[in-house]
Amino acid sequence: MKRSSRQRPKSSLLLYLFVIAALVLSAWYGRTRSAPDIRPHLQEIYPEAASFTVLEGVYAVLDERGETLGWAASGSANGYAGPLQLLVGIDTTGTVSGTSVINHRETPVFWRMVRFPEFFSEITGTPFEKIDYSYEDVVGVTGATRSSDAIVASVRQAVARVAGERFEVTIPIPIPPWEFGFFEIMIMVLFAGAVASRYLNRPMSQGWRWISQVFALVLLGFWENSPITLTKLTGFLAGWFPEVRTNLAIYLLVGGFVLSVLIFGRSLYCTHLCPFGAIQRFINLIGGKSIHLPVWSVKLMRKMRDVIVFGAVVTALAMAQPGLAHYEPFAALFSLKGSMLQWFLLLIVLLLSLIMDRPWCNFMCPMRTGEWALQDIRDRVARTRRGSHESRERGDQT
Amino acid sequence: MSFFTSGLFWFLEGVLFCIFILAVRAWAEDRSIPMPYWKWISLGAWVFLAGFTLAFVGTSFGEGEPAAAIRGGILFGIIVVIAGAGLWRLLKMESSQGEEKLATETEE
Numbered sequence: 001m002k003r004s005s006r007q008r009p010k011s012s013l014l015l016y017l018f019v020i021a022a023l024v025l026s027a028w029y030g031r032t033r034s035a036p037d038i039r040p041h042l043q044e045i046y047p048e049a050a051s052f053t054v055l056e057g058v059y060a061v062l063d064e065r066g067e068t069l070g071w072a073a074s075g076s077a078n079g080y081a082g083p084l085q086l087l088v089g090i091d092t093t094g095t096v097s098g099t100s101v102i103n104h105r106e107t108p109v110f111w112r113m114v115r116f117p118e119f120f121s122e123i124t125g126t127p128f129e130k131i132d133y134s135y136e137d138v139v140g141v142t143g144a145t146r147s148s149d150a151i152v153a154s155v156r157q158a159v160a161r162v163a164g165e166r167f168e169v170t171i172p173i174p175i176p177p178w179e180f181g182f183f184e185i186m187i188m189v190l191f192a193g194a195v196a197s198r199y200l201n202r203p204m205s206q207g208w209r210w211i212s213q214v215f216a217l218v219l220l221g222f223w224e225n226s227p228i229t230l231t232k233l234t235g236f237l238a239g240w241f242p243e244v245r246t247n248l249a250i251y252l253l254v255g256g257f258v259l260s261v262l263i264f265g266r267s268l269y270c271t272h273l274c275p276f277g278a279i280q281r282f283i284n285l286i287g288g289k290s291i292h293l294p295v296w297s298v299k300l301m302r303k304m305r306d307v308i309v310f311g312a313v314v315t316a317l318a319m320a321q322p323g324l325a326h327y328e329p330f331a332a333l334f335s336l337k338g339s340m341l342q343w344f345l346l347l348i349v350l351l352l353s354l355i356m357d358r359p360w361c362n363f364m365c366p367m368r369t370g371e372w373a374l375q376d377i378r379d380r381v382a383r384t385r386r387g388s389h390e391s392r393e394r395g396d397q398t
Numbered sequence: 399m400s401f402f403t404s405g406l407f408w409f410l411e412g413v414l415f416c417i418f419i420l421a422v423r424a425w426a427e428d429r430s431i432p433m434p435y436w437k438w439i440s441l442g443a444w445v446f447l448a449g450f451t452l453a454f455v456g457t458s459f460g461e462g463e464p465a466a467a468i469r470g471g472i473l474f475g476i477i478v479v480i481a482g483a484g485l486w487r488l489l490k491m492e493s494s495q496g497e498e499k500l501a502t503e504t505e506e
Contacts, residue, residue, distance in 0.1 A: 286487070287483050288487055351476065
């Protein structure tokens with residue numbers, strides 16, 4: 001079942017070139033698609049608007065007689081899966097006329113949870129200097145904190161732009177504090193423990209893995225619901241990097257994943273820190289069975305997984321919507337939010353876990369595709385270095 | 399009044415439940431599986447959970463909430479199946495221990 005580096009099929013250079021070209025092209029297409037039309041959003045905020053002019057990023061909205069109705073400016077901030085852009089209108093008296101979301105890239109399930117219409121209706125009609133930017137109004141029942149933060153930051157940015165340009169009032173844009181606490185420390189401890197356990201004897205190493213997975217399940221799963229997702233990775237591939245200060249945990253996780261594969265040849269995130277991998281292991285422990293599938297079917301399923309992941313990433317990049325690549329059932333399990341497909345995937349995976357060793361990790365997880373690609377790069381670099389070293393030695397001998 | 403809210407339904411359910419308990423007892427006796435109180439409590443808790451899951455799904459559908467029925471059914475269904483598998487293994491483990499003990503006693 002386990003695929004060692006020697007058994008791994010050697011990817012041809014052409015396949016690599018094809019994959020890289022497809023990713024680059026789709027990302028380029030996604031980023032250079034025509035800019036969103038602002039007019040309908042201005043019309044939404046100012047229904048009687050007839051025309052508008054732009055000066056230094058601030059739209060002056062005019063009625064049919066050419067009189068200024070008010071101003072509007074866009075604000076943008078990085079949400080969970082990419083930048084979010086919205087428009088805020090402020091009339092000539094300094095009161096907020098309305099707000100409109102121009103575009104966003106958030107996962108639909110989580111976007112629905114954010115109570116931004118309530119926040120927008122609350123600030124509409126309020127003088128811009130008295131806007132309450134408290135997060136509690138925006139965050140939904142639970143989760144979706146990144147999207148909520150992005151909405152608040154975008155509103156503040158847009159208001160600051162109009163206030164500065166038209167009212168000569170400076171609205172301070174606060175720099176978010178570093179989010180470094182128990183959760184981030186635990187991620188570092190778990191990674192460090194995973195590295196150290198490689199040098200322990202087998203029983204101790206396995207013992208540490210179980211302990212680590214209990215922590216991972218509780219902390220990364222049920223507490224924070226922040227396993228690495230394809231949406232997040234696609235956002236990185238698209239060049240949308242979230243604010244480091246408030247997203248240190250995801251950088252630690254992705255960095256740990258990439259470095260562990262490049263240094264040790266296997267992902268320590270998958271073996272020790274993935275909460276979904278942990279729950280599959282625990283269920284398999286209860287089931288007590290581990291059926292083995294024929295090698296051809298394992299190979300076929302892994303190839304299918306790679307193709308699905310590739311298709312999902314290319315589509316998400318081309319549409320500039322990383323949330324489209326979201327198919328993992330993590331949120332359904334850890335925060336009880338998910339589409340019907342994700343709920344059924346969860347059902348199938350967890351029931352299969354009773355009789356199979358981590359079916360999601362082995363056949364469906366997009367992280368394994370990433371791990372495989374990184375392993376292949378590592379092997380190629382090692383082979384090249386070995387080849388150049390040998391040829392240098394031969395040169396010395398001659 | 400539908401069948402599921404009639405007295406007949408609850409009467410039949412009671413009969414089935416009694417048969418189930420008697421069947422479990424007979425099954426354990428046939429295999430020399432000791433059934434201490436904690437096993438009966440575990441089994442009762444599992445039956446309650448399974449019944450709750452069925453009731454949740456049925457009532458949610460009845461209330462016109464198919465999405466809740468499916469999601470709740472999947473979530474509780476997974477818990478019921480996994481807990482059932484664990485309980486089954488627990489019973490079987492005791493059973494194999496009982497058989498080993500019986501074989502040792504016979505040899506002696």
